Amino acid sequence: MPRATLDNLDALREQAEQGHAAYRAMLMVCAGTGCVSAKSLPIRDLLREEIDRRGLGSAIKVVATGCNGFCAHGPICVVEPEGVFYERLVASAVPELIESHFVKGKPLEKFLYRKNGKERPIPLEKDIEFFAKQQCLALRNRGKIDPEDIADAIRAGAYRGIHKILEQGTEGDAIVAQIIRSGIRGRGGGGFPTGLKWKTCLEAAQRRAVRPFVVCNADEGDPGAFMDRSIVEADPHAVLEGMLIGARAVGATEGFVYIRLEYPLALERLRKAIAEARAWGLLGKGILGTDMEFDVRIHQGAGAFVCGESTALMASMEGRPGEPRAKYVHTVEYGYRNQPTVLNNVETWANIPQIILRGPEWFASIGTGDVSESPWSGSSGTKVFSLVGNVRNSGLVEVPMGITLREIVFDIGGGIPDGRTFKAVQTGGPSGGCLPASKLDLPVDFDTLVEAGSMMGSGGMIVMDDRTCMVDVARYFVDFLCDESCGKCTPCREGLVNLREVLTRITRGEGRESDLNLLEDLGAVLADGSLCGLGQTAANPVLSTLRNFREEYEAHIHDRRCPAGICKELVRYSIAFECTGCGACVKVCPTNAIAGEPKNLHLIDEVLCIKCGTCMDVCTFDAVKVR
Amino acid sequence: MGCAVCQDMLEVDAIVDGWGADDEFVIEMLQGVQGRFRYLPQAALERISERTGADMGRLYHIATFFKAFSLEPRGEIAIQVCTGTACHVQGSARVLDAFSRELDVKPGKSTSDLKFSLDGVRCLGCCGLAPVVTIGSELIGGVDSSKVARLLKKHGRSAAGSTRKTAKAGAEEGANA
Numbered sequence: 001m002p003r004a005t006l007d008n009l010d011a012l013r014e015q016a017e018q019g020h021a022a023y024r025a026m027l028m029v030c031a032g033t034g035c036v037s038a039k040s041l042p043i044r045d046l047l048r049e050e051i052d053r054r055g056l057g058s059a060i061k062v063v064a065t066g067c068n069g070f071c072a073h074g075p076i077c078v079v080e081p082e083g084v085f086y087e088r089l090v091a092s093a094v095p096e097l098i099e100s101h102f103v104k105g106k107p108l109e110k111f112l113y114r115k116n117g118k119e120r121p122i123p124l125e126k127d128i129e130f131f132a133k134q135q136c137l138a139l140r141n142r143g144k145i146d147p148e149d150i151a152d153a154i155r156a157g158a159y160r161g162i163h164k165i166l167e168q169g170t171e172g173d174a175i176v177a178q179i180i181r182s183g184i185r186g187r188g189g190g191g192f193p194t195g196l197k198w199k200t201c202l203e204a205a206q207r208r209a210v211r212p213f214v215v216c217n218a219d220e221g222d223p224g225a226f227m228d229r230s231i232v233e234a235d236p237h238a239v240l241e242g243m244l245i246g247a248r249a250v251g252a253t254e255g256f257v258y259i260r261l262e263y264p265l266a267l268e269r270l271r272k273a274i275a276e277a278r279a280w281g282l283l284g285k286g287i288l289g290t291d292m293e294f295d296v297r298i299h300q301g302a303g304a305f306v307c308g309e310s311t312a313l314m315a316s317m318e319g320r321p322g323e324p325r326a327k328y329v330h331t332v333e334y335g336y337r338n339q340p341t342v343l344n345n346v347e348t349w350a351n352i353p354q355i356i357l358r359g360p361e362w363f364a365s366i367g368t369g370d371v372s373e374s375p376w377s378g379s380s381g382t383k384v385f386s387l388v389g390n391v392r393n394s395g396l397v398e399v400p401m402g403i404t405l406r407e408i409v410f411d412i413g414g415g416i417p418d419g420r421t422f423k424a425v426q427t428g429g430p431s432g433g434c435l436p437a438s439k440l441d442l443p444v445d446f447d448t449l450v451e452a453g454s455m456m457g458s459g460g461m462i463v464m465d466d467r468t469c470m471v472d473v474a475r476y477f478v479d480f481l482c483d484e485s486c487g488k489c490t491p492c493r494e495g496l497v498n499l500r501e502v503l504t505r506i507t508r509g510e511g512r513e514s515d516l517n518l519l520e521d522l523g524a525v526l527a528d529g530s531l532c533g534l535g536q537t538a539a540n541p542v543l544s545t546l547r548n549f550r551e552e553y554e555a556h557i558h559d560r561r562c563p564a565g566i567c568k569e570l571v572r573y574s575i576a577f578e579c580t581g582c583g584a585c586v587k588v589c590p591t592n593a594i595a596g597e598p599k600n601l602h603l604i605d606e607v608l609c610i611k612c613g614t615c616m617d618v619c620t621f622d623a624v625k626v627r
Numbered sequence: 628m629g630c631a632v633c634q635d636m637l638e639v640d641a642i643v644d645g646w647g648a649d650d651e652f653v654i655e656m657l658q659g660v661q662g663r664f665r666y667l668p669q670a671a672l673e674r675i676s677e678r679t680g681a682d683m684g685r686l687y688h689i690a691t692f693f694k695a696f697s698l699e700p701r702g703e704i705a706i707q708v709c710t711g712t713a714c715h716v717q718g719s720a721r722v723l724d725a726f727s728r729e730l731d732v733k734p735g736k737s738t739s740d741l742k743f744s745l746d747g748v749r750c751l752g753c754c755g756l757a758p759v760v761t762i763g764s765e766l767i768g769g770v771d772s773s774k775v776a777r778l779l780k781k782h783g784r785s786a787a788g789s790t791r792k793t794a795k796a797g798a799e800e801g802a803n804a
Contacts, residue, residue, distance in 0.1 A: 034753050486692070
């Protein structure tokens with residue numbers, strides 16, 4: 001167990017590099033949550049066995065990496081250094097793969113990526129459209145390192161940022177100035193300039209002569225977002241190094257990561273990374289052999305969306321229920337244990353080492369606007385999005401700020417599957433909004449999205465096709481927030497319940513003419529009267545769908561009709577002439593509502609039908625219709 | 628060894644000691660107790676209160692505030708249907724309905740034999756595989772309502788095939804579509 005110091009970090013990196021270079025090839029098997037659930041770990045073990053069996057163990061190494069990003073195509077394995085991308089691997093094909101790729105020297109075509117699943121195979125990862133337009137900074141090591149091995153992280157350049165700062169003896173104000181110059185804004189969604197936050201904390205700590213804290217917010221609660229989880233699973237040391245730099249900047253000796261309980265794998269890797277960093281002299285006392293002291297501990301969330309809000313998060317860290325308080329005084333001045341506290345999101349922390357290492361000007365040159373005067377005047381750097389929903393290539397993408405929504409959805413995401421049409425893209429989670437096709441050419445950055453009536457948010461990007469009912473989506477978010485509102489302040493607690501009632505009524509075909517105005521009024525009260533960001537932005541999904549998809553609300557209210565065929569009370573299931581009489585639906589119908597002779601058209605008895613949709617799920621001929 | 632209750636108390640003590648009996652970590656201690664006993668027994672809460680100095684009111688406030696905790700026993704196998712946005716737009720509501728129908732249990736509750744508990748949970752963060760369900764520690768992607776009975780069978784539940792008409796007589800209401 002070597003202890004890293006200012007003098008030997010480079011040597012340690014070279015040593016790891018030599019060990020790495022001794023192999024002819026590396027099989028990078030994705031072991032992110034998505035691929036693990038698609039059974040990638042048994043494949044990893046079989047690959048190792050097969051390689052050993054052929055006596056190739058000294059030439060080919062199998063590495064389990066963090067999330068590759070292309071989750072929909074898992075289990076994934078990338079052969080480095082050439083970058084051949086295998087997808088949807090099955091255990092039985094392992095011997096054949098090793099035989100073909102390493103013995104005959106030909107990639108195994110069966111498991112190569114094909115556009116739309118049928119065109120010519122594209123062997124190299126970098127040529128696949130999903131990856132081609134991405135630019136990875138926060139995710140720079142995804143799929144490239146073993147997240148459970150600090151030596152491998154050091155090989156890839158981990159801890160060089162903090163090394164540079166300690167070697168040059170850069171002081172707090174100078175670090176803060178660099179972060180301000182880089183223009184980086186909070187990746188948790190609000191977009192507050194990180195450097196200005198650090199500056200406030202540093203000044204507050206100096207003024208009061210107290211030790212501040214640094215905290216990493218890994219309580220990723222937005223439904224449809226999993227960037228933070230993937231970063232922690234793929235590159236936990238990037239987050240720890242970011243926190244080290246933050247601690248050095250504001251003078252903290254203690255830091256915390258507040259992580260969601262729903263992320264067991266991320267938690268395990270983070271624990272391991274902290275333990276290894278301590279053993280290598282990169283956390284604790286005497287970091288890199290200097291007099292710097294800083295250690296990180298983990299606090300686990302217990303399932304409350306509101307705990308992503310700074311004051312609620314800190315209450316929960318202190319062992320109290322996670323209820324926000326009014327922010328007359330911000331947590332950056334009076335936060336955890338009433339001390340100045342810097343709280344940044346996982347993705348923000350993961351970007352910090354690169355800014356220090358490659359310079360703030362380099363970071364500012366990526367993205368939109370000119371941040372040389374003020375970080376507020378642009379959005380620099382990249383942003384990680386989880387591109388999910390009704391999109392062909394779903395997964396995790398990192399793109400430079402300023403790219404258009406259309407490029408993300410259609411070029412990287414490959415458009416809408418099953419021949420459906422695009423209806424909306426939802427950004428910003430429950431605080432954001434739904435943007436229609438007319439907004440697809442907007443550049444994605446903090447300010448443009450807010451102007452368009454949505455927001456950047458933490459990075460969830462949910463694509464919706466024409467089978468999505470926007471009233472149902474609005475109700476979905478309100479329902480979510482109803483459950484998650486902490487109940488401390490009345491506008492949020494009661495306002496959300498009322499919003500939910502009105503929307504539920506509309507989806508049942510019991511809407512009234514006056515409802516649309518009522519929704520707008522309720523939304524305004526929530527925005528004005530709520531204590532924290534959860535309530536203040538809670539009506540955004542409703543207001544944005546009202547603005548952009550008013551005709552759907554009107555169809556529900558005036559015609560008692562759900563155009564998308566989603567709202568249960570307004571639709572009927574029937575079987576059309578595409579039916580071949582295969583009988584699959586008869587077997588699964590829970591109420592025996594379907595009848596018909598084999599090989600003849602079947603019928604649904606509307607009295608018995610409970611509209612569970614199971615028949616539609618099993619029908620392979622698209623014969624079950626909803627209208 | 629002594630009685631089962633004493634044994635349980637020793638386990639609670641071990642959990643408390645694991646966090647240094649520091650009341651800042653009571654949430655983590657409660658998670659440990661929940662994980663061990665599948666609910667928060669009152670005796671365990673009293674013990675934690677006694678050991679850490681956190682009053683019972685605060686512990687109950689935490690126990691009812693956070694979703695991870697339950698004051699009544701939960702099923703041996705937890706079934707969680709993800710209801711995140713991506714899963715929702717791909718039909719997770721129908722999947723949750725199907726589990727509820729097959730197990731004859733409402734979301735948020737456990738079966739009477741305490742074998743399964745069913746919950747619709749917030750985003751599990753595997754949106755690329757939507758709709759997602761976890762059964763115990765296994766995570767399954769691409770679930771639709773027609774696969775539910777088979778999944779339950781695999782975990783030792785014979786298909787209930789409940790043919791009860793739901794209280795919501797959807798049929799009459801369907802007529803106005």
